[in-house]
Amino acid sequence: MTRDIKYGIIGCGMMGQEHMRNIALLEGARVAAIFEPNEIMANAAKAIEPNAALCGSLEELLDRDDLDCLLVVSPNHMHVPQLETIAARNPLPLLMEKPLYTDPADEAKLLAFRESYPAPIWVAMEYRYMPPIQTFVEQVQKATGGVKMLTIREHRFPFLEKIGNWNRFNKNSGGTLVEKCCHFFDLMRLIIGADPVRIMASAGQEVNHLDENYDGEASDIWDTAYVMVDFANGARGMLELCMYAEGSTFQEEISAVGPNGKIEALVPGPGRFWPTHLGEPPVSQVIISPRTPKGPQTVEIPVDPTILDAGDHNGSTFYQHVKFLEVVRGTGAPEVSLMDGIQAVKMGLLAQESATEGCAKTF
Structure with missing residues (x-):
């Protein structure tokens, strides 16, 4: 029997919680750890997945040895700094919410990042x-x-x-x-x-x-x-x-x-x-x-009404995760580079x- 794929989620506001509800519908996957600095949002995320660990920092989440992949759903301007921390500390397969960056000066950083990151990256274009x-x-x-x-x-x-x-x-x-x-x-x-x-x-x-x-x-x-x-x-x-x-x-x-x-x-x-x-x-x-x-x-x-009710994007978040899990399991490649x-x-x-x-x- 295939073991569950364990997600670490960085950011669990409105969109992060939509991801969590859809991950809960997947067979063979679960959220194992969450980093969300806002107490109200962290508690709401914990209510969706009671068995997930709440981490006090990004570094604490990245230092865990039980994660198979990461999902970044933090505010846009935090994406590039967090990508840099992830790359330096624990470069796991990554589902990265859009937009990748907000400052034109960061384009060069991401082009270099593209060449050096050792694991698959999927940009979440739901x-x-x-x-x-x-x-x-x-x-x-x-x-x-x-x-x-x-x-x-x-x-x-x-x-x-x-x-x-x-x-x-x-x-x-x-x-x-x-x-x-x-x-x-x-x-x-x-x-x-x-x-x-x-x-x-x-x-x-x-x-x-x-x-x-x-x-x-x-x-x-x-x-x-x-x-x-x-x-x-x-x-x-x-x-x-x-x-x-x-x-x-x-x-x-x-x-x-x-x-x-x-x-x-x-x-x-x-x-x-x-x-x-x-x-x-x-x-x-x-x-x-x-x-x-x-x-x-x-x-x-x-x-499917159950999938439709899990988010605001016409079921797309669920179907995206189905494909991303194939990447994490080594049976597929990122479709959004x-x-x-x-x-x-x-x-x-x-x-x-x-x-x-x-x-x-x-x-």
């Missing part, structure tokens, strides 16, 4: 593992005949409150187009199959957070953005982000078009936010619309520069 998006990716080339235009629209709720309000400030989060949108830039590269060459954006803080002030410092995160991206193979991508549209039926809407036709994926937001008076939450859909013969074909992509994570952040940072300066940026 959106890849939403079942409707997986179906979309599997079918996109056949449906389109080669993507020429890709549009990603996210109409959603505002940023949630986090411990210490760290996500209210660009210096901590990297900015909205990094913190929120690196997922979408990663999807663009994956779906189009090429790297970006030019990016242009218009974005700002229009509705949310206008009057938010923390210890005398005004929140500077954005809630509105359009981003256009040219890719090396001639395809074009566009992102539309609105973070004051929580009344929408679907939270993410992705469409790709090519000479043969169009394919769309429609993904609802977290079920816990769906108004109960409207009945059951909507189910994800994938729609294929060929040019010839005309006639959209719609398929619903349901997710450190370079994928670097490129997604770089796209977000350049998009923010473009919006701030009012001009296109090249890679």
